[in-house]
Amino acid sequence: MAVLDLKQKLSILADAAKYDASCASSGAKGRDSRGGKGVGSTEGMGICHAYTPDGRCVSLLKILLTNYCIYDCAYCVNRVSSNTPRARFSAQEVVDLTLGFYKRNYIEGLFLSSGIIRSGDYTMEQLVKVARDLRQVHDFRGYIHLKLIPEASPELVNAAALYADRVSINIELPKDESLAAFAPEKDAGVIRKAMGAVRLGIEAGAEPGRKARPPKFAPAGQSTQMIVGADGASDGEILGRSASLYGAYGLRRVYYSAFSPIPDVSKSLPPQRPPLMREHRLYQADWLMRFYGFETEEIAPPGQDLDLAIDPKLAWALKNRDRFPVDLNRADRETLLRVPGLGAMGVERLIAARRLARLRLADLKRICRSLEKLKPFVVLEDWRPGGLTDAEGLRARFAPAPEQPSLF
Template sequence: MNTLEKLSILADAAKYDASCASSGAGKRHSLGKGGGVGSTEGMGICHSYTPDGRCVSLLKILLTNFCIYDCAYCVNRVSSNVRRARFATDEVVRLTLDFYKRNYIEGLFLSSGIIRSGDYTMEQLVEVARCLREDHQFRGYIHLKTIPEASPELLAAAGRYADRLSINVELPTESGLGALAPEKSARGIRGAMGQLRWRIDESKDARRAKTPTRAKPPRFAPAGQSTQMIVGADGADDRDVLDASVALYGNYRLRRVYYSAFSPIPDASKVLPLKAPPLVREHRLYQADWLLRFYGFEVDEIAPRTPAGAAMLDLEVDPKLAWALRHPECFPVDLNTAPKERLLRVPGLGTRNVKRILAARRHGALRLDDLARLRSPLRKLLPFVQVADHHPRGALDRPDRLRAQLAPSPRQAGLFG
């Protein structure tokens, strides 16, 4: 099998992993003076798109799709009847350099099935990164998917060469992981995440504490760590997903939790659902994740548990609007006097526009014309706010009617489904 045939198989096999953003990498000056190949910043990236619409700006491949595990939701599981391939480490290095020099990519996202053992696989991944950094002075972005079962020494080596590391938690609950991936351990995954957090924090502290007479300490995974959860493969509801995310952000300081809607796979296990969840569910989880991290919301507010059953996000309206419609007593919000915390809860206002409002109202009372200049969606915004020349006047007396007005049409909603 030639390299192009392998690339076709192993790039396609990597499309199920969503956690490949390159934000937060910064410059790489620690590799020495002089030249070098690549950069973690700048333009000139040729973006490609996976069949399900995700934008990929990295060479995103698996080292191999052989795997000794039999996770029910994974197309590359050992019992799957798929075409297999495996790159040699020097092939991945050559592909990365060739693609970068042709301006197709800005870096490498490398994952792998487990071959022989976690340590053996991790050694291969680390060798690719080492060769790029040390032998070819590659200064572009590298994201390595790390193997939880690998030794601490290999995880430490991975962080020296990669900008970002990630370990997939796979599923939101320990019971779900036990049912669909019994060979994997939730405790082992979180233990490896804890190691990465400790090393990242230690590296940052050491660099902050450096003295003029000492060399700058090496960086460890400067873009942090991330993870991915599969949504819809098991019975976990959206509350379970968000609870897991909050714990991951708090315990391991993750840069991102990525949500990937389960996609039916060939020769699927009977324990899996026959249909994929609507993609809008994945979209709503990303919106809810943003509210938890940047808008001061709690999980209880976004996905409250009810006696009726599973706590799921509303698919017709975004989570902030859904919360506002459940709490009309909190509105209207006076944009000229309300504190930042209340402004952030107004549907249609993002963090940037909240900053603009706080700055603008120091110079005079805000009016409707000022809101138009914010380029916020006025149709969504006006029922929830008041300014000098606007009051919603009973718009919130009938939240059900307001919801019907603000919910997208069936045709628009179908774009996400």
């Protein structure tokens, strides 16, 4: 077997990490090395890999420790039976790469995952060693996201959460029976138990009134990822699983990753990836559930898929035309959040503005960018939608026209 140099390893293991979507750094506490102490920062700008909710652009070195794996998950390019180039970093190589890239202003943090080598405990030990050396030996104060191995011992999982800002355990697939079929070495119960242990650790560290607080335990929380389109789960089932995960484990985010066919794929998996728009609509629906007060059944009941042509908020509004138009001068905040074209920040600005005067169309234009999308659904001091109420007409108006085949 040829010996790979560091550049070749980086090429293989950075490419292998692209299938994991859960690398946003939202929620990390600000730390920096100003004043001559420590190395790294969670603040600033760099090569964009992820965006935080406040709009900051955060660059992360996103790699696998190794793409060797003893498991044979049918949907994974790194499965043991896959014919793919293999590579492995040592823990010291990952530490050196992270520090070297940070000092060149290429990155602001590290996202580190791995295939399973030897055992879950052995793999988790190597991941923890990277984070521990960065924090304790080099006083690295940048962002660290570690992927946890659910089969690893609780002591190793706890150690990882004490060094990392965020940890994540992938739920993999929306349905337990799909996981059993496509990833027989993995156990949905073990995954949920590990996620539950992380939640308990986070809550213990945040318990109010404690005089002797333990070290911060995954201060940016935990996240997970589901593969979309590998099994027959509907969007309603996917969102239902997400809602239960948010409620049971206090997750910061559920990430959705469209299944990507891989070489020598199992015949039980689809030959093509689902439309990327499906992944986008799931993220929009997830946002509605977390920040706009929508229930899963309102967006996509079990067994149903999201409309790919229009966003889920508009789709809900067209199915519930009896709730519109909404008087923007009178409606409460919960009602305003359900108006297509109104975001959470726009709602807050509207509420503040109407305390001073009754809102008119010109006021709405200054506050919101999507005025044409709003007009059929709202009433103002000088505006009523009139004939702009037909649901079919509105759908045709806001749905993008299908692309025409090119002759060239």
